[in-house]
Structures are given as structure tokens and as C-alpha cells.
Amino acid sequence: MGYTHYWMQHGDIDQELVWPTICQDVRKILLVSPVPLAKTLNANSLPLIDDNEIVFNGKSDKEGAEDFVFQRTPKINFTFCKTMYQPYDPVVCAVLSVIVFHAPLTVAVQSDGTAEAWQPVIEWASEVLGVAIRNPMLTPGAIPP
Numbered sequence: 001m002g003y004t005h006y007w008m009q010h011g012d013i014d015q016e017l018v019w020p021t022i023c024q025d026v027r028k029i030l031l032v033s034p035v036p037l038a039k040t041l042n043a044n045s046l047p048l049i050d051d052n053e054i055v056f057n058g059k060s061d062k063e064g065a066e067d068f069v070f071q072r073t074p075k076i077n078f079t080f081c082k083t084m085y086q087p088y089d090p091v092v093c094a095v096l097s098v099i100v101f102h103a104p105l106t107v108a109v110q111s112d113g114t115a116e117a118w119q120p121v122i123e124w125a126s127e128v129l130g131v132a133i134r135n136p137m138l139t140p141g142a143i144p145p
Contacts, residue, residue, distance in 0.1 A: 002065070003085040005092060005111045012073045013103050015051070019072050023049050025098045025129055030056065032128055035063045035087040054095065058088035068092050070099060093118055094125040100136035109136040 013019050030037055030047050036059035039045040047056035053071045058064020065084040083089040096109050097118070111118065115137035126133045 002082045003089070003112050004080050004082045005096060005109065005113075006078070006080040007070075007096060007099075007110070008108045009071075009074045009077050009079070010106050010108075011077075013099075013106055015072065018102050019051075022099055022102045023054070025102070026054055026095050028128055029091065029094045029098060029125060033088075033091050035091065036060070037064075037088065037091065040067050041065070056088075056091070056095075058086055062087070064088045068095065070095070090121045090124070093121040094128075097122055097125055097133050097136050098129070100139055101133045104134075104139055108139070111137060113137075 013022065026049055030049075037047050037056045038059040039048045039055055039057070041057045041064045042060060043057075048054065052073060053069060055067055055069050057067045063086060065086045065088075066082045068081045069079070081092055083092050093111070093113070100107050100109055115135050118135055118137050122133050122135045
């Protein structure tokens, strides 16, 4: 099956207030990524952050697996990203943490990893953003395992 992160989205994320803040914080995270990122695996393109979605992956097979795709207005309310614990995995976890931090009533996360395994990523994201990000695996409303 592979190491995977799952999220449920209960509606659209507010385009005026919440989405711009999420995008701003995600840009900061991606800018300091410890691994090279691209829009899609084996592509020579930059990650995509626009008015409706965030899309990225590791730049090569050694750094990524499935594309991370998060949509502001989802077509389906349950999605996942199989990272296979590749080097871009902490970036995926950090981005999901930022999204849940800003939209806790809209997005819930579950993972094949434990809350404890996410903690170093949470600390890294908090340091990058200068704000204490909560661990989404411990956030009320998280998808039950």
C-alpha cells in the first residue's frame, strides 16, 4: 500500500481570508524545503500555488512519489497522497499542518505515521513561520485511524 497521508475536506476554503494566508505560509515552507521540489515528479517546473490549488512533488524519483494536490474547492471530500516516505514527505506533512492550522473546521488529517512522527515536522514548520503550528494528528476533528 505505501506510506500515505489522508485528508477530508468539509467544504470550500474561504477564498478571501483563509486561502491567501494558507498560500503565503505554504510558499514559505516550500521556499526552505530541504529537498528539491517541482510541480510534478521528474518535471522541470516549480510547485504550483494558485487561486484554487497547491501542487508539488519531489523533483526526481529519489525525492518524491505521488503529486501532492490540495484544492481549495475540492471535487471530492476525501483525498490522499502516497509519499512512500520519500524525502519530500516532511514537506507534505508541513503543508497539511499549515492547512489544518488555518482551516481546522474544514480540513481533517490522518496518516500512516503517528502524531509523534509528525512532531519534528511541526516544530520545523513552526520555526519557519514564526508561529506555533498545532499537530493535525492531535487536532480535534482529525479523521479517526
